[in-house]
Amino acid sequence: MSITIPHSGYHWDHSSPRFFEGWYYRVTLPQIGQSFGFMYSIDDPLGNQPHSGGAVQILGANDQYLWRTFPDIKQFWANKSQLELGHWGSTDLSLRPQLLDRDLFEKSIKEGYQATGTLNQGAICDRSTQQYCRWNYTINPKYGWGDSHRPQKATGGLLSYLPIFDPGWQVLMAHGLATGWIDWNGKKYEFIDVPAYSEKNWGRSFPKKWFWLNCNSFVEQPDLALTAAGGIREVLWWNESVGIIGLHYQGKFYQFESTQGQLGWWVDPWGHWQLKGENNQFKLLITGNTDRPGNYVRVPTVEGLQFRCRDTMQGNLSLELRHNSGKLKLKGVSSGGGLEIGGENWQKPWIYRYK
Numbered sequence: 001m002s003i004t005i006p007h008s009g010y011h012w013d014h015s016s017p018r019f020f021e022g023w024y025y026r027v028t029l030p031q032i033g034q035s036f037g038f039m040y041s042i043d044d045p046l047g048n049q050p051h052s053g054g055a056v057q058i059l060g061a062n063d064q065y066l067w068r069t070f071p072d073i074k075q076f077w078a079n080k081s082q083l084e085l086g087h088w089g090s091t092d093l094s095l096r097p098q099l100l101d102r103d104l105f106e107k108s109i110k111e112g113y114q115a116t117g118t119l120n121q122g123a124i125c126d127r128s129t130q131q132y133c134r135w136n137y138t139i140n141p142k143y144g145w146g147d148s149h150r151p152q153k154a155t156g157g158l159l160s161y162l163p164i165f166d167p168g169w170q171v172l173m174a175h176g177l178a179t180g181w182i183d184w185n186g187k188k189y190e191f192i193d194v195p196a197y198s199e200k201n202w203g204r205s206f207p208k209k210w211f212w213l214n215c216n217s218f219v220e221q222p223d224l225a226l227t228a229a230g231g232i233r234e235v236l237w238w239n240e241s242v243g244i245i246g247l248h249y250q251g252k253f254y255q256f257e258s259t260q261g262q263l264g265w266w267v268d269p270w271g272h273w274q275l276k277g278e279n280n281q282f283k284l285l286i287t288g289n290t291d292r293p294g295n296y297v298r299v300p301t302v303e304g305l306q307f308r309c310r311d312t313m314q315g316n317l318s319l320e321l322r323h324n325s326g327k328l329k330l331k332g333v334s335s336g337g338g339l340e341i342g343g344e345n346w347q348k349p350w351i352y353r354y355k
Contacts, residue, residue, distance in 0.1 A: 005144045006154040006161075007170035008117070010078035010085065011202040017046050020167075020300035021078070021202040023085065025120045026313070027137065027178045028195040028217040028336050034061040035313035035336060036182055036189075038120060038135070039297065040085065040113060043304060045073050051304030054087045056113055056124050058133050060184050063295040063312050066133055068111065068124035075112070083172060083198075086114035089124075102136065117141060117173065117198075137180025139196050143225055145171045148251040155199075155244065157259075166234040167203030174248045175216040175225035199227070206299045206308070207231035208239065209343035209350070211267045213275070213288050215317045218332035224249050226319060226332070228275055228286060230258070230265055230352065232343070241352055245277050245284065247321065249330055254321065256284060264353035269346040270294070270310060273339060276354065282329065283322045288339045290315040299342060308342055315339035 012019050022041040029035065039057040046052070053071040060066060070076070070087045077097040078085035088097045089111035099114055105121055113122025118139050125132040144152040154160045155170045178196035182189045195216040210231030218224045230243030243263045247254040256262040256277030265275045273288035294312035298305040317337030321330040 003144060003152055005083070005117070005152050005170070005172050007168065007200065007202075008083040008172060009080045011168070012042075012045055012078075015046070017044060017049055018204050018302070019044060019046075019202075020205070021200065022300060023115065023172075023200045024198060025115060026197040026214070026338065027120075027182070027191070028197075028313075029189060029191055030194065030217050030336065032061075032189075033314065033336060034189075035338070036060050036135070036184075037311070037313060037338070038113075038115075038122075040087070040115065041300060041305065042073070042076050042078070042087070043300060045076065047073050055298070055305060056087070056122065057297050058124070059295060059297060059311055059313060060133065061189075063292065063314065064184075065295045065297065066124065066126060066131055067298065068126065070112065083117045084115075086112065088112040106136065120178075131185050132183075133185070134183040135181070137178045137182070137191070137196075139173070139176045139178050139198075140193075141173045141176040143174040143176075143248040143253075145174060145246060145253070147253045153253075155246070164236060165203075167201045167206060169201050169229070170199060171227050171246065172198040172200055174227055174246060175223075197225070197227075201300075205301045207233050207343055209345055210341070211265070211273060211350070212338070212340040212342075213273055213286065213315075213317065214338035215332075215334045215336065217336045218317075218334045221249075221330075221332045224330070224332050226286070226317070230263075230267070230350075243275075243352065245275060245286070247284070247319075254282060254284070258353070261353075264355060265350070266354045267341065267350045269348065270341060274354070278324075281324060283324060284319065286317070286319045288315050288317050288337055290339055294339070308344075309340060310342065311338065311340045313338050
């Protein structure tokens with residue numbers, strides 16, 4: 001997919017003392033019902049700040065969690081014009097950090113990562129437990145965020161190009177096919193053309209409260225990809241609740257936005273997510289459930305990375321897209337859905353324009 005994805009480049013202005021940027025890569029292995037989520041972040045890259053540094057977090061098979069910090073910000077690099085980034089930890093190279101040939105990276109970067117729109121590669125180790133992960137896979141993108149063969153959209157809309165919203169969010173690849181391997185503590189997972197996904201965030205901190213659903217591994221629907229999210233974000237000097245659903249199927253993009261009055265939700269503190277979308281052509285119902293405990297991951301806050309996000313990548317997801325006449329357009333089910341809540345004030349269900 002040789003198309004340009006908005007917001008692919010690195011956003012830091014090289015002057016702001018408080019800033020984070022985070023990238024998320026997911027690969028799903030449908031044959032064994034497992035997923036791996038790779039989370040890369042850089043905080044306060046100006047340096048000499050209380051939270052300056054980078055990190056890698058991985059949510060692995062059965063929602064196992066592994067992480068590693070990379071405090072030296074000078075070993076982080078990212079391209080401002082396209083999706084390319086990396087952070088070197090232990091290495092015998094004296095080069096300026098940059099994108100390397102995969103074999104040279106494998107040989108010379110003992111800990112660290114590099115990632116692009118078509119590659120995700122790295123290695124980390126928890127020194128206290130000696131648990132580790134190594135990964136190396138290529139990606140063939142299929143869908144960005146929008147109709148195929150048309151200019152791709154900014155997930156946050158045209159206003160996302162202005163410093164109005166915090167944080168920014170962009171789906172970089174709603175669906176692609178990954179080929180390679182992941183070595184998790186000696187167990188090697190090898191795969192060919194399995195579902196892959198990527199997105200990013202940037203700004204001062206994550207929303208005060210949010211939820212997220214993601215799946216591109218539906219039973220008997222290999223071309224179907226779903227990403228949906230809602231959150232309370234900062235808009236200049238106030239906060240607002242916003243939500244969006246993006247559905248890709250057979251080259252077409254179906255979008256529902258709360259800012260257009262097209263979306264409502266009911267999300268429990270954990271275990272149940274339900275979203276309803278409606279526009280002038282279609283109605284969409286999405287239901288997510290899990291009885292798994294999931295696991296907690298760290299997210300950027302004004303106090304640095306904190307455990308304020310709960311995830312599972314083995315959630316049950318179902319969706320129905322219907323014409324407004326009631327005729328069924330599309331149906332999908334999966335037991336490999338990504339389900340997430342985060343932020344504060346999850347003592348009771350979050351209900352927004354839900355009818």
